[in-house]
Amino acid sequence: MVLLFGNEQIMFDCGEAVQRQMILAKISLHKKLHVFITHMHGDHVLGLPGLLQTMALMDRKKPVDVYGPAGLGHFLECLQETLQFQLTFQVNVHEVAASGLVCDEQEYAVSAVPSNHAVTSFSFAFEEKPRPGRFHPEKAAALGVPKGEAWSRLQHGNAVPLSSGRVVKPEDVADPPRKGRKIVYSGDTRPFDGFSVFAENADVVIHEATFDDALVEKAEVDGHSTPSQAALEAKAANAKRLVLTHISARYSDVALILEQAQKVFPNTLVAHDFLELELPLSE
């Protein structure tokens, strides 16, 4: 799953042949990239070496930041040693050990919470930072703020002192800051205490639903969720939308999966390869 955010890419998990899918989806292999690995199972991490090598073949220069559970660094070292590959860029490995902020960028942050799978695993939340409220030029003009740099400072949330001695604050000339968008990615997990708080008010919850409701016991044993369970998590989180993923290959038709979730949480869809969702800016 790749989140295209401005000129940056935020990837959640990295299955085999991801570079091929990216090329088919016309997603650049040269942009700023953060990769978040939920757990060290092959179907979530085995795409990394091929992705990095393909990027090197294309002479990528920008670093790649990879986040994931303990063992991620050793995994990459092992592969680099046994496959003897050289990269043309830096890979920064950030091993995640506990709940909290794992990546803090200018316009967004990503935090983690331990989830409940067969091995150490995390769910991740991408949260866009609040964006400045709508700026009203007529208010700035009326208060005597000179056009130009002072307006720009106010638009970016900074106060501006006038030559009169008065200090004009952003709230004097702009609406309140607008809420950023929030996207939560469960990774492989059973339902767990804390997910709904972690995912609170998310615009999109991307949750696994490996097995259908009839196989709830198998899901429990294997560390997975069912559509109803995923839907209950989305509902408890007061999410706006639920996207189900990681559906077992036994379901050639996902209608049943969708139906079971929609009974609990109507605004659900089942992901498929190359599905694109656009998440409009909040007003």
Added chain:
Amino acid sequence: MVLLFGNEQIMFDCGEAVQRQMILAKISLHKKLHVFITHMHGDHVLGLPGLLQTMALMDRKKPVDVYGPAGLGHFLECLQETLQFQLTFQVNVHEVAASGLVCDEQEYAVSAVPSNHAVTSFSFAFEEKPRPGRFHPEKAAALGVPKGEAWSRLQHGNAVPLSSGRVVKPEDVADPPRKGRKIVYSGDTRPFDGFSVFAENADVVIHEATFDDALVEKAEVDGHSTPSQAALEAKAANAKRLVLTHISARYSDVALILEQAQKVFPNTLVAHDFLELELPLSE
């Protein structure tokens, strides 16, 4: 590349997501399988862990035999350790060190020859063992061989003593043994002395042609071949057919690649995903 031979599978190299392609191609994950890895580069070996894990998920019981250069065993150990997976079947790793026979089965054998790439690499030849010639029941009857087990023994190439004291030999009642089929897989390689002898009289040579003829110097530097070079190898080997593979992603249209090879060796085609070739029994 998977060779379906009777009830067995012989795979040459194992790129990412091979299990997904096999499922799409309706190739079983449960049959007897030998995998031959030409060299330890990611695009030739990174599919192995996912293939093995998918097989385990499907509760495979039959062992898998994997052949390849030194380091293959360590690679699999590394992945098994860092991804902590359990298999439901035995994996037998056979590291290939030199020229010669690497796998000898009842109906076929696979041999290796060191090729000429950027790292230690091998080409492989699959050779079907000669099959008994056509049996002539009327000759057996005329010689007084009793129908039943004695006929079967003659059909399988064994001599049969009669009660008269005469020994009937297979050549008395059957045509000469029929030549087995031969398929040679180059792996990544520059042209090299010895390939054409190794591939002599092959029914099919599967040869890499990474770059077109204009990039022959780049091919030399990177350890690859061009279409003309591959075609010259097939011609020198007196092969019946040439299949080009491992074409660089820079060629969105392979017409040029095909044309350059066909000037030298007309019976050439360029492989694509899911290409199927049938190789009829020789008469």
